[in-house]
Amino acid sequence: MEINIGSTERLLRIIAGVVIIGLGLYFQSWWGVIGLVPLLTGLFRFCPLYKMLGMNTCKR
Secondary structure (H helix, E strand, O other): OOOOOOHHHHHHHHHHHHHHHHHHHHOOOHHHHHHHHHHHHHHHOOOHHHHHHOOOOOOO
């Protein structure tokens, strides 16, 4: 698994994931589960969609 998410985007994804999960819990909605996608891609620094599209926001 090759890193393809930069540090700024990583931070934004983690924050967005936590906020979406928090809102899902607050409103008692299953939509909060969608927050796992940006949270996990931010934590693992890998986005499968970026891989398929050949994108990379990580500076190397």
